[in-house]
Amino acid sequence: MEARDEVDRLIAAWKRERPDLDLAPLSVLSRITRIARHLDIARRDAFGDLENWGFDVLAALRRAGAPHQLSPGQLMQETMVTSGTMTNRLDHLEELQLITREPDPNDGRGSLVTLTRSGMRAVDAAMEDLLENERKLLKDISAKERDQLADLLSTLVTELDSE
Numbered sequence: 001m002e003a004r005d006e007v008d009r010l011i012a013a014w015k016r017e018r019p020d021l022d023l024a025p026l027s028v029l030s031r032i033t034r035i036a037r038h039l040d041i042a043r044r045d046a047f048g049d050l051e052n053w054g055f056d057v058l059a060a061l062r063r064a065g066a067p068h069q070l071s072p073g074q075l076m077q078e079t080m081v082t083s084g085t086m087t088n089r090l091d092h093l094e095e096l097q098l099i100t101r102e103p104d105p106n107d108g109r110g111s112l113v114t115l116t117r118s119g120m121r122a123v124d125a126a127m128e129d130l131l132e133n134e135r136k137l138l139k140d141i142s143a144k145e146r147d148q149l150a151d152l153l154s155t156l157v158t159e160l161d162s163e
Helices: 006-017 024-063 072-079 083-095 117-137 143-162
Strands: 099-104 107-115
Touching (some): 024 083, 083 099
């Protein structure tokens, strides 16, 4: 069988050296790893100075809908980071004037984080750039194939997330 990509070459070498191993997982997961590297580059290009973490915070606020406001605790849940990490991220985004923080009128100890107009423009532009970059990554597969792949990956990630 002719190698279609680097993963096929890698598997062929392992088959030659270790014919006793079942290498089937490599055919899927090694490709996912390679795709993830390409996706990281596409995201880095789209997010620019925001970086992945900055985009994640601003995107969570954007998706929340008007008034584009969440508590730090809600943002921690959305982005799966610790309290200290979130505080550092919010400090940085506030310095860039992409968010504001104000006391929560319903919780004297809490605060609310709000997306600013600049933050809205930044996250919207980053999202548009991301989608353009991701369309390029998927250009060689049809809409039907994308749907099939999305379904298969959803099955896999749902199982992994439940563990």
